[in-house]
Amino acid sequence: MNSEDDEIDRCLVMATQNGLPLVSRPYQLLGEQLGISVEEVMLRLKRMLASGVIRRIGAVPNHYAIGYTANGMSVWDVPDDRVDELGARIGELDFVTHCYHRPRQLPAWPYNLFAMAHGSSREEVLGKVAHIATLLGADCRAYDVLFSTQILKKTGLRIGI
Amino acid sequence: MRERVAINQIDEIERAIIDRLQGGFPVCEQPFAEAAVELGIDEEELLSRLRGLLEARVLTRFGPMFQVERMGGAFVLAAMCVPDEDWERVVATVNSFPEVAHNYRRESEKCCNFNMWFVLATETPGGIDRAVSKIEEASGLPVYAFPKIKEYFVEMKLQVRT
Known part of the structure; x- marks a missing residue:
């Protein structure tokens, strides 16, 4: 090209x-x-x-507007030598829409595995997170869930500006 | 929730559009006409429904979803710990950067201070570091970047809930 x-x-x-x-x-x-x-x-x-430059062509819904009012980013501190195996297993769960290995930012941020879960209520999402915690077992050293409370911006990619 | 649109305002046709048109939109001369057939409506109705859904912000966009990494660019999650008293100023500052593609307020179940989470999208990998520096300078606060080391799964096709 x-x-x-x-x-x-x-x-x-x-x-x-x-x-x-x-x-x-x-x-x-x-x-x-x-x-x-x-x-x-x-x-x-x-x-x-x-x-793959274009992932797909179609409608991009506002999660909140289509009923997913609880959007939880669950974050996990797991051993680095186990993260690929654990990430692959969590990524297979049907309620997990995104799952990534990301760097820690010590000391402020100890988590290295991110899994996004969506639901109609925080209780529903926390139930899903508990399921992940069970699956991780002793490999989970610490975790947190960060719920989105407001979309501050959602424009998507903007190049050439 | 400011963006909340009552779910009961979405009718059956709109639901079908949202559930079935999150991908696979045809690439042909008259794609709306072709997609409309699948939905049991006509081209004009599909176009007017899409305009309505975009206006009501039920849809944030209708079109191609790009993976900027595949074009040599970069897409990186970043976060900040913003004090409440400084919140409005920092939102305005961060959102003013075109490199900021999405930005969400988040609250932790365990009271961690990372309350602003955004995605930086740039045409070159080096653009990320430049954007981080510019945002730190403009806001006076540290920006933590969380570039993905590995992606295990990405699927973002949520069905409308009742």
């Missing part, structure tokens, strides 16, 4: 990062804006989907 090619992809990202135009032929309109054909817009989008 040459740099001009990259630059067209980048323009397509910038033109769609706020969302697709809500018109009958959105890819046609994007092509007109970028000076390329509708076929090229569709080809590039398909290529970005295949390579």
